[in-house]
Amino acid sequence: MIAPRAGKAVRRQGRRWMCGGRKAAGPPESMLRRISSVPKRYPFGFACFFTSFKSFMADVFVQKFMEDKKEWNVSRSMVFGTFGFLYQGAFQYVVYIHLVAGRLLPNAASYAALPLRAKLRDRRGGLELLAQVGIANLIMDPMLCLPTYYITKEAILEGGVRDQTPKELVANALNSYRSNCVQDVLTSWKIWVPAQLINFGLMPLHLRVPFISVVSFGYCVVLSVMRGPRRELPSIPSPAAMNPLATAKE
Numbered sequence: 678m679i680a681p682r683a684g685k686a687v688r689r690q691g692r693r694w695m696c697g698g699r700k701a702a703g704p705p706e707s708m709l710r711r712i713s714s715v716p717k718r719y720p721f722g723f724a725c726f727f728t729s730f731k732s733f734m735a736d737v738f739v740q741k742f743m744e745d746k747k748e749w750n751v752s753r754s755m756v757f758g759t760f761g762f763l764y765q766g767a768f769q770y771v772v773y774i775h776l777v778a779g780r781l782l783p784n785a786a787s788y789a790a791l792p793l794r795a796k797l798r799d800r801r802g803g804l805e806l807l808a809q810v811g812i813a814n815l816i817m818d819p820m821l822c823l824p825t826y827y828i829t830k831e832a833i834l835e836g837g838v839r840d841q842t843p844k845e846l847v848a849n850a851l852n853s854y855r856s857n858c859v860q861d862v863l864t865s866w867k868i869w870v871p872a873q874l875i876n877f878g879l880m881p882l883h884l885r886v887p888f889i890s891v892v893s894f895g896y897c898v899v900l901s902v903m904r905g906p907r908r909e910l911p912s913i914p915s916p917a918a919m920n921p922l923a924t925a926k927e
Contacts, residue, residue, distance in 0.1 A: 720774070720883035725766035727887045732761025735894050756833055764825065766886065772817070774882050777809060785809060786882050796878070809877040814870055819862050827854040868892070 716723040736757040740746045778785035788802030796802060831850035841849065854861070872892045880888050 716883050716887065717881075721767075721770055723883070724770045724886040725762050728766035728769075728890045729758045729762035731890045731894050732765065733758030753833060756829070760829060761890075765890065770886050773809075773813070773885065777812060778882055782808060785877065789877065789879055789881060806874070806878050810870060810873045813873055814866055818865055818869070819858065823858070823861055823865075824851060824854055827851065 733754050736754040737749065740749055740754070782805040784802055784805055788796065788799060788805060791799060791802070827850040828847055831846050831853070869889075869892075872889065876885050876888050
């Protein structure tokens, strides 16, 4: 015979089952939950891995499908993967998440979590959103990201062709950037200003770097189609393939 309290518990459990109540997650569902929680539990590591893998695969895609290479240049892809890990993953995460959102603009995370109506009423949050976009497009991209891209491109494409010292390599890269900087920056703004408004305005902190990385993968393919190969040298992915917050044209 079932005790009264035990009987009530059994009946409640039965009603919950009959009504489709919440059940314990099975092994597949539990596994999916653990996987989906990785970016939130390990935001820095996930950002570095994701951006490194994206940069690596962007170069593989360009080599195989845009340049129609018969032999895969593994070293070149490794350069982009390493650059993606160190610069677009680690460095950008520290700058935009820890420094900008964590210290300079501490309300950035809470503003992104607000519903749309609350965002429209939050004047301070809106100004901080514009400040984040401004920092990315007026300071980081033209002064750091794009010059770094040109230096990396010069080292990859010309390093084994020209006999030049590191100082000459940097000088040649910056001269090339100087001649293209206006067009590069304007092109960057057309894509990354709206993309970063979405990113900084809606995305949680742990998904901001991966979000821009996804956008940059598609844009690097577009630029590869538009620009084509350079002289007799193989073209490389756009700066978006290396940096989620900037892009450039040759």
